[in-house]
Amino acid sequence: MDTNQLKNLVRVGIVSSVNGAACRARVTFPDKDNLVSDELPVLQIGANGTEGYHVPEVGTTVLCLFLPNPAGNGMASGFILGAYYTKSKSPSETDESVRSVKFPDGSFVKYDHGTITINAASKIILKAPVININ
Incomplete structure (x- = not known):
């Protein structure tokens, strides 16, 4: 895996749309010329017998993790790990x-x-x- 692929595995972006029924969201990456991801699953506290449900609101800054993609097919396989507070939003x-x-x-x-x-x-x-x- 080259360094270009590694630096794209963990990314910060902004939620641009939400699919509540699928518990997924699309994320825009301002540092990548506003590239928009495919719908990414949002990690939950449970998804079997004990279930959690939460999708971030549009406009929320989130941390995303993408799976290695040696074929270079874009940002399709990944997850939204969650939101976090920033200096402007405590x-x-x-x-x-x-x-x-x-x-x-x-x-x-x-x-x-x-x-x-x-x-x-x-x-x-x-x-x-x-x-x-x-």
Whole structure:
């Protein structure tokens, strides 16, 4: 593998379109004259019995990993590893033991030292055969 192929294995780009049904997205690479990838799968926390689901929003900066391509057929076989914070977009949490998911409408779920807070912009729906509230 030559050095040109190696430097193209890990790339930073910007999500340009999302296919939610397939959990894939296309990524534009500004440093490559705005070359756009094929639809790339987005890595999840699980995809079998335990499943995760998250696709990055259009405009999100992401890190991508591409498989070696000795035939030189472009950026087809790869994955979106995930998004990350930058100097211009810092995290909304600063405590390393806090876990949270925040949504564009202001809704969030937050774990903070044993306390779980759910804040919904619209409504909360709970479904279960039995729900106990203390």
